[in-house]
Amino acid sequence: MAKQVVVIGAGIIGASIAWHLTKAGARVTIVSESGAGGVATPNSFAWINASWGNPEIYFRLRTRAMVEWKRLANDLPGLPLSWCGGLCWDLPADRLEAYATEHSLWGYSIERVGRERAARIEPNLVEPPEFAVYVAEEGVAEPVAAAKALLADAERHGATVVAGTVDRLALVNGKVTGVVVSGETIVADEVVIAAGTGAPAIAATAGIKLPLEAPPGLIVHSRPYKKLLSGLVHAEKLHMRQTAEGRIIAGSDFAGGDPGENPDLTARELFAAAKAALRGGDGLELDFHTVGYRPTPTDGFPIVSRAEGMDGLYVAVMHSGITLAPAVGLFTTREILDGERDPLLAPYGLERFAQ
Ligand SMILES: Cc1cc2nc3c(=O)[nH]c(=O)nc-3n(C[C@H](O)[C@H](O)[C@H](O)COP(=O)(O)OP(=O)(O)OC[C@H]3O[C@@H](n4cnc5c(N)ncnc54)[C@H](O)[C@@H]3O)c2cc1C
Numbered sequence: 001m002a003k004q005v006v007v008i009g010a011g012i013i014g015a016s017i018a019w020h021l022t023k024a025g026a027r028v029t030i031v032s033e034s035g036a037g038g039v040a041t042p043n044s045f046a047w048i049n050a051s052w053g054n055p056e057i058y059f060r061l062r063t064r065a066m067v068e069w070k071r072l073a074n075d076l077p078g079l080p081l082s083w084c085g086g087l088c089w090d091l092p093a094d095r096l097e098a099y100a101t102e103h104s105l106w107g108y109s110i111e112r113v114g115r116e117r118a119a120r121i122e123p124n125l126v127e128p129p130e131f132a133v134y135v136a137e138e139g140v141a142e143p144v145a146a147a148k149a150l151l152a153d154a155e156r157h158g159a160t161v162v163a164g165t166v167d168r169l170a171l172v173n174g175k176v177t178g179v180v181v182s183g184e185t186i187v188a189d190e191v192v193i194a195a196g197t198g199a200p201a202i203a204a205t206a207g208i209k210l211p212l213e214a215p216p217g218l219i220v221h222s223r224p225y226k227k228l229l230s231g232l233v234h235a236e237k238l239h240m241r242q243t244a245e246g247r248i249i250a251g252s253d254f255a256g257g258d259p260g261e262n263p264d265l266t267a268r269e270l271f272a273a274a275k276a277a278l279r280g281g282d283g284l285e286l287d288f289h290t291v292g293y294r295p296t297p298t299d300g301f302p303i304v305s306r307a308e309g310m311d312g313l314y315v316a317v318m319h320s321g322i323t324l325a326p327a328v329g330l331f332t333t334r335e336i337l338d339g340e341r342d343p344l345l346a347p348y349g350l351e352r353f354a355q
Contacts, residue, residue, distance in 0.1 A: 002027045003337060006179050006188040008166050008202060011038020012143055013321050014194035015150035016329030018159055019076075024333050028159040029186055031166055031179060033198075036151045037144035040196045043292025045219060045239065045254040046143045046322045047232055049086060050108060051135070052099040058301060059106055061327065061344045066137065068326035079149055080142035080244055084231035087113070087121050089132035090239070090253075100133050109137055124228045124279045129235070138232060142244050143322050162186065166195075168205035169313070176206060176312035190336050192314045196295040199317045208307050211353050212317060214293040217256015218263055220271045222248040223287045228278050238273050248284060250274040255319070259291050294319045298353075304328055305349040306335070315350055 003026045007018045010032035022028045032038075048069060050062035073079045089096060100110045111134045113121065118128040155161060162181065170178040170185045178187040193199045200210040224246035232254075233240045240250040251257045252270060260266045267289035275281045295317050297303050302318030314336060316328055331342040 003189045004187065005029075005190045005192060005336065006031060006186055007192045007194055008032070008179065009038065009194035009196060009198070010034060010036045010147065010151060010161065011041040011194070011196055011321070012141075012147045012325045013196070013316050013318070013328060014038070014192075015147040015154070016325040017192055017194055017316060017332050019150040019154045020329035020333040021336065022154040022157045022159045023075075024337055026333075026337060028154065029188070030151065030154070030159060030161045031164055031181055031186065032161070033163070033165040036148045036161070038147060038196060039198070040292050040295055040321070041143045041147055043217070043219065043256070043290040044143050044322050045241070045249065045251055045256065046140050047086065047138065047241070047254050048081075048141060048323045049135070049138045050103075050323075051086070051088070051138070052091065052103070056106055057347055059103070059108070062320070062323055063108070064344055065324045065327035066139075068330055069139070069141070072326040076149060076153055080145040081139060082244070083137060083139040084241070085121070085134060085136040086138035086232035086234065087118060087132050087134050088234035089129040090234045090236050093131055096131065096133060108135065110135055122230055122233055124281070125233070126277055126279050140232065140241055141322055145244075166202055169202065171206055174310065176310060188312070190312050190314060192316060192332065192336070194316045196317065197293050199295065199315065203307070203315065206307070206310055206313065208310060208313070208350075209353075210303065210315065210317060210350070211298040213296045213298055215296060216259050216291050216293055217251060217253070218259040218266055218270070218289055218291050219249055219251045219256050220267050220274065220289045221287050222271070222274075222284045225284055226280070228280055235277060238270075238277060240274055240277070247287065248274060248278070248281070255294060256292060263289065263291055295321070302328070302348045303350050304332065304345050305351070308349075308351045308354070
């Protein structure tokens, strides 16, 4: 008999897990209180990368996830992905050089570029950098469209989407046996919490603590505009890209800027900086800004594992969920259906917080 799995959450993580489980033959019900696309996911910058600042073991998971995006795009044609490349100079030159040296040794295809080459990569920069690094294999996913495509395909293959709030996990003899939604129990052999910042409240109903923070990140969106950017640009305190529908989106960091006390003002200032950085950007108009809350485990790394001591429960909560989604979907499915835990997930068990 096929395993019955409830996935809580319809963001990029829940969508990927539900898609992979369904394709592998599980009977899947997705329960979400938001529409398809999630909560953090629509507010994301959505850079797919294995860039600086991480230990090698996490770099390996991220590069694997980049490969898995390509596999997923083959399996599900039309996924809104673009391998547009990333140009970065948001670090002092010595740190940029150290990053390039280290990651090149790890096998990341980093090109060191000077002003002329930078201007060829992004011809509309008012001030191309003297020294930057360029990674042609980095890309973006349009996150809501990607999550919707995964969910729609999962539904075509038999998954069910239920709109509603999970009030609590159903428990029998210390095992999770389903979820309770508006007083009704949806029974499951296994429940996956892929509920982003909503995850700790759900886990707490089974006595499980998820150490999660939710730092805010502000991103500005222009109205759709003529093509100005070829790829991702990570300038000093100004990270930008142009979306599939032509909007320039920007944060003071890819993870979104600090909204400050006056988010409207912060947005206007950030947008002015983006506009000033782009030749031909005079006609750009600010359409709206978003403040998203990043589901970030307290040590900064993903939680992707069973909950120890609680049968029937799996947790998948993380920042960098856009980068990681296809690998997390694949590995979670293998662990739930076949009992095989991918070695790349070794550091990301919930039990690491027990000490
Ligand atoms: C400003 C910003 C910039 C970012 N930039 C990047 C980036 O460049 N690259 C990158 O890889 N990542 C980035 N991230 C992180 C990435 O967007 C997130 O890691 C990812 O979107 C998380 O997806 P998710 O599916 O786990 O969560 P969400 O999209 O938040 O989805 C959670 C789902 O759970 C549901 N839910 C919650 N509680 C309940 C409940 N009780 N009952 C029913 N349903 C429930 C919600 O309705 C929703 O459907 C960024 C995030 C932000 C905010």
